[in-house]
């Protein structure tokens with residue numbers, strides 16, 4: 619059984635810019651407190667009005683005393699001017715997206731399971747774990763390079779690693795590759 623309360627909800631700030639994804643559970647709390655409204659089929663709903671809607675299907679019905687509540691898919695924050703734009707988190711997955719799943723030395727695409735994360739300046743010699751010092755590399759390039767710098771190993775980086783400047787919409791799209799249809803216009807617009 620799906621955990622309806624755990625389903626994702628796209629959160630928009632007052633200007634209708636996407637800022638994050640939350641759960642149905644938290645979305646309902648924010649609506650109940652009057653901090654947010656649900657956006658559904660072109661209309662905004664406060665909690666009272668939302669309660670009068672029927673669930674779309676059984677799959678997104680939340681059982682409450684005396685009936686069922688529709689799970690919101692888009693939330694519009696009323697009180698907060700929260701700005702989009704927290705930095706992109708340094709994760710293995712985000713590194714692979716930045717480097718397009720390619721070995722940054724020999725340019726092959728061996729598949730996620732065969733890709734390593736390489737410290738350009740070796741970690742064993744104090745190299746930082748940072749966007750600027752990490753790249754994806756295939757296993758054989760990783761082995762060949764060992765504890766050396768690219769220069770020492772006579773290897774060349776395809777491109778200089780930098781911190782990505784992805785929009786919030788891009789980050790949400792990477793994390794939720796098949797979002798609800800309702801989200802798409804908001805993720806495209808920004």
Ligand SMILES: [Zn+2]
Nearest residue numbers: 721724756759
């Ligand atoms: Zn390689």
